[in-house]
Amino acid sequence: MFTNERRRGTGGSAMIEATSCGGVVIFRGKILLLYKNLKNKYDGWMFPKGTVEPGxxxxxxxxxxxxxxxxxxxxxxxxxxxxxxxFSIPQDVVDKEVHWYLMISDSYYSKPQKEEYFCDSGYYKYNEAYHLLKYPNERQILEKAYAQYLELKKRNMWGTHNM
Incomplete structure (x- = not known):
């Protein structure tokens, strides 16, 4: 399931360590979010992220x-x-670490990946995105990323190629 997993622990269940990376993508001040609906079970709005592949x-x-x-x-x-x-999966507990990056896009274009159960995507104003995000840790990442964005914008450095 996780290509960069590392198991630790003894006994009946193992602890799997997994690392992912994702982005807080901003275009014209709006933030990209994806909506996941896993087999008609509400999963919610989130940032794009995924597992680090070998190498x-x-x-x-x-x-x-x-x-x-x-x-x-x-x-x-x-x-x-x-x-x-x-989080838990059958027989195991996953200890997940996600590294987040502030990212810039050149358009509002997005198309949710159906294979990963994403059924909607879009760019939202900060307050909308903050309240839409399902997970508190992603709201904290949004606060940090948006503060960086505002600082770069204030210094007229947002969108320049020498960021």
Whole structure:
């Protein structure tokens, strides 16, 4: 399931360590979100992210996953930070670490990846995006990323090629 997994622990269940990377993509001040609906079970709005493949660096993973999951062409502006969480799958517990990047896109184009159960996507104003996001750790990442965006914009550096 996770190509970069590492198992630890003893006993009946193992702890699987997995690393993903994703992006907070902004175009003209609006933030890209994806809506996932897994087999008619509400999953909610989130940022594009995915698992690091063998031999791939974190920045390449973030760019690839944004493109695969949303169809958006985006480039990295800066590193935002990381979030961690734990969830259970049958027989195992997954300890997940996600590295987040502030990214810029050149258009509002997005097309949700149906194979990953994304059924909607779009760019939203900050307050809308904040309230739509399902996970508190992603809201915290949005706060950090948007603060970086506003600082770059204030210094007339947002959207320049020398960011």
């Amino acid at each position: 791939e660096d974190y920045e390449d993973t973030a760019i690839r996953e944004v493109k695969e999951e949303s169809g958006a062409d985006a480039r990295i502006v800066s590193y935002v930070g990381r979030s961690t969480y734990t």
